[in-house]
């Protein structure tokens with residue numbers, strides 16, 4: 001195996017080169033076996049200098065099954081649905097059936113299973129959670145502007161059939177349409193997590209409590225906990241608030257809801273106070289990027305243009321003025337619809353993956369943003385970042401950072417929205433060698 005030597009490579013070059021060099025050197029059918037063997041034989045370099053190497057796999061080159069026939073790929077979520085210790089992933093669609101497909105890990109790569117064979121207009125977002133408490137993760141997604149429904153799909157473990165849909169259950173039906181983003185957390189502090197979801201048609205956030213027996217339930221009890229603006233873009237064709245995350249923002253030991261440009265302080269009962277973190281909302285994530293009592297918050301512009309912002313609390317997290325932000329990139333992101341926080345290089349410090357869409361318009365044949373860029377910002381554990389370019393000219397939408405081949409190293413999943421669709425891409429992180437040859 002001829003991996004590029006580590007020494008002397010700048011991250012920017014090594015990532016680009018790894019995409020070109022590593023791929024032809026590893027036949028795809030041997031890639032997984034090789035990577036598993038490499039993980040055993042070669043001690044990882046523990047992310048030294050963050051110079052990572054990637055093996056790029058794509059349905060465009062036959063490495064993965066083609067997702068389907070829909071040319072509007074909306075969501076991507078990751079989970080160990082088969083309970084075998086290796087994550088698979090589920091992609092959602094609108095415009096054409098099937099509405100959900102599952103990429104199940106297999107010896108040769110992935111097998112494609114249909115989870116929802118029907119047509120549904122599924123919106124971006126989605127969350128993986130064991131709704132019925134049987135030990136196997138289930139899937140939640142909401143409908144887009146054409147739908148007033150939110151659903152969950154029951155994991156049929158161990159009875160998987162590539163052509164048999166999972167049982168679909170209703171969480172919400174009626175009211176306003178569009179449900180772009182959900183998150184699970186025990187925001188009420190009851191000991192049993194709830195589902196929070198945006199309902200853009202109502203300009204509102206709802207909290208849905210999971211019924212004691214969710215399988216026969218035909219809806220979940222809903223409480224509107226917020227309505228109003230949340231830093232949505234005021235120009236362009238997208239005018240809705242979006243983005244959700246869960247993190248204990250004020251360090252009181254209770255998980256808090258984040259959405260748009262806000263975090264929500266639980267005041268007891270079902271009452272929450274929104275607290276503004278910054279002016280612009282979008283994709284939102286939080287984590288401990290530096291020592292201290294409070295986590296920091298990262299916001300990308302989502303379905304709009306704007307800066308990638310890093311916010312830290314300089315005083316009281318319930319005081320908007322105490323949240324101080326700075327731009328992480330030298331330019332605005334253009335439809336920065338992918339934002340992930342994870343320790344990508346394994347050095348113990350959180351990193352940021354942020355990426356742009358290359359295309360979103362349906363009415364033009366060429367790309368809206370042909371120089372779409374994906375970045376990895378490597379954190380140093382003190383709130384500073386080293387910026388690297390992961391890819392350019394690739395359309396990212398709802399990308400996820402997760403270990404997708406079971407070797408413990410985070411990988412990257414991308415399902416473009418309508419760029420070169422139908423298509424799905426995976427970048428597997430190649431273990432670094434201490435003795436680069």
Ligand SMILES: [Ca+2]
Nearest residue numbers: 130132134136
């Ligand atoms: Ca389950």
Ligand SMILES: [Ca+2]
Nearest residue numbers: 248250252254
């Ligand atoms: Ca809290």
Ligand SMILES: [Ca+2]
Nearest residue numbers: 343345347349
């Ligand atoms: Ca790191």
Ligand SMILES: [Ca+2]
Nearest residue numbers: 403404405409
């Ligand atoms: Ca991996």
